[in-house]
Amino acid sequence: MNKQEKKTAVFLIHPRDHYDLAQGLWWTRFIPPFITDPIMTKLSGRLGYTLCERINVLGKIDVFLLAVNLKGYQLVVSDKAALKKVRQRILDAVLFSQDHLNAMVIGLGALTASATDGGKWLATQNGIHSSITHGDTYASLIAAKGIKEISRTSTVSRPTVGIVGAYGIIGSALCRELSADYELIMMGRNNTRLQRLLESVNGNGRITTQLTDMKNADIVVTATSHPTALLTPECLKQGAIVYDVAQPANSCMELLTARPDVERIDGSLVNIPGIKINFDMRNSRGSTFACLGETMIMGLERINGHHVGDVDIEHMRRLQPLGHKYGFTHAEFTSFGKPLNLRGAKDGG
Numbered sequence: 001m002n003k004q005e006k007k008t009a010v011f012l013i014h015p016r017d018h019y020d021l022a023q024g025l026w027w028t029r030f031i032p033p034f035i036t037d038p039i040m041t042k043l044s045g046r047l048g049y050t051l052c053e054r055i056n057v058l059g060k061i062d063v064f065l066l067a068v069n070l071k072g073y074q075l076v077v078s079d080k081a082a083l084k085k086v087r088q089r090i091l092d093a094v095l096f097s098q099d100h101l102n103a104m105v106i107g108l109g110a111l112t113a114s115a116t117d118g119g120k121w122l123a124t125q126n127g128i129h130s131s132i133t134h135g136d137t138y139a140s141l142i143a144a145k146g147i148k149e150i151s152r153t154s155t156v157s158r159p160t161v162g163i164v165g166a167y168g169i170i171g172s173a174l175c176r177e178l179s180a181d182y183e184l185i186m187m188g189r190n191n192t193r194l195q196r197l198l199e200s201v202n203g204n205g206r207i208t209t210q211l212t213d214m215k216n217a218d219i220v221v222t223a224t225s226h227p228t229a230l231l232t233p234e235c236l237k238q239g240a241i242v243y244d245v246a247q248p249a250n251s252c253m254e255l256l257t258a259r260p261d262v263e264r265i266d267g268s269l270v271n272i273p274g275i276k277i278n279f280d281m282r283n284s285r286g287s288t289f290a291c292l293g294e295t296m297i298m299g300l301e302r303i304n305g306h307h308v309g310d311v312d313i314e315h316m317r318r319l320q321p322l323g324h325k326y327g328f329t330h331a332e333f334t335s336f337g338k339p340l341n342l343r344g345a346k347d348g349g
């Protein structure tokens with residue numbers, strides 16, 4: 001293929017914490033967060049984002065990793081004025097991606113989706129002609145595969161699955177995918193939205209606003225926009241398996257130290273054979289986030305159109321065989337990037 005014809009896509013990321021910040025801006029490792037963080041909120045224009053890597057995807061497209069220079073907790077804000085500034089920072093990065101990096105597809109990694117109402121806000125802004133995707137469609141598909149694989153290895157014949165962040169984009173897609181085959185406990189903070197979710201799955205399952213109700217679940221899936229760990233030792237059943245989709249993670253090492261009976265799995269990760277990513281996103285070698293996988297598939301297949309807001313089932317059906325086409329499968333199970341003894345899913349993607 002002529003080099004000039006090579007299409008590009010961009011995947012927006014952001015530092016989840018101070019460790020991540022130093023991956024993009026190495027010198028920040030010598031500066032404490034109480035100095036870096038207030039400065040980060042004040043950055044604007046070209047200083048608001050950092051180009052981290054250009055990934056050669058199978059010689060067919062290039063995918064740029066572009067970091068919005070805001071940490072997870074700085075992206076999830078409820079104050080209107082602060083949210084306006086956060087969204088402007090993401091919009092600046094999106095416009096740079098389409099106008100200077102010629103991105104045909106722009107994927108919204110981690111909390112850049114939640115901060116823009118699942119990408120819906122971005123899709124309605126003037127001058128956007130690149131395709132925007134939150135990547136949650138493929139992330140939900142891969143997560144459902146992972147959960148089914150865990151349940152096959154489980155000693156419990158029909159495990160109860162708890163979903164934290166149940167009416168979020170990924171949470172609700174998972175509730176729909178799993179409600180026929182599993183006992184579900186759907187957790188969220190808003191009762192009205194939980195009721196609506198319960199109706200959408202034909203009343204299959206229970207709803208709760210209490211995290212401690214996860215104590216009744218054999219498998220706990222976390223898919224919230226909470227910017228730090230959320231699960232506590234008290235809210236998990238003996239021998240529970242946590243499948244943590246959230247980025248930043250909703251579970252932490254301290255939880256596993258306090259509860260050695262609990263197994264934790266990095267959620268929604270895909271193997272991407274033949275594609276090398278050097279930038280350290282703390283995943284095991286050869287795997288990455290399924291939402292980045294979706295951005296790659298859309299770029300490789302020249303799929304146009306926004307995929308924002310609720311997961312579109314047609315898009316999911318289309319992505320499944322395309323993932324297979326490129327050899328994308330659910331990654332071997334890891335916890336914080338380290339291999340686990342649980343058998344990895346073999347039929348993902």
Ligand SMILES: NC(=O)c1ccc[n+]([C@@H]2O[C@H](COP(=O)([O-])OP(=O)(O)OC[C@H]3O[C@@H](n4cnc5c(N)ncnc54)[C@H](OP(=O)(O)O)[C@@H]3O)[C@@H](O)[C@H]2O)c1
Binds near residue numbers: 139168
């Ligand atoms: N691993 C991957 O490949 C991958 C791919 C895509 C996304 N993700 C991650 O998956 C997570 C979910 O993404 P999404 O796009 O589905 O987000 P979303 O649509 O914004 O949904 C997030 C949900 O989390 C809920 N939530 C926030 N704080 C909570 C708390 N303290 N307790 C209970 N629920 C809480 C929110 O409910 P309220 O409305 O009540 O706040 C919302 O329903 C994010 O962390 C994202 O970074 C991972």
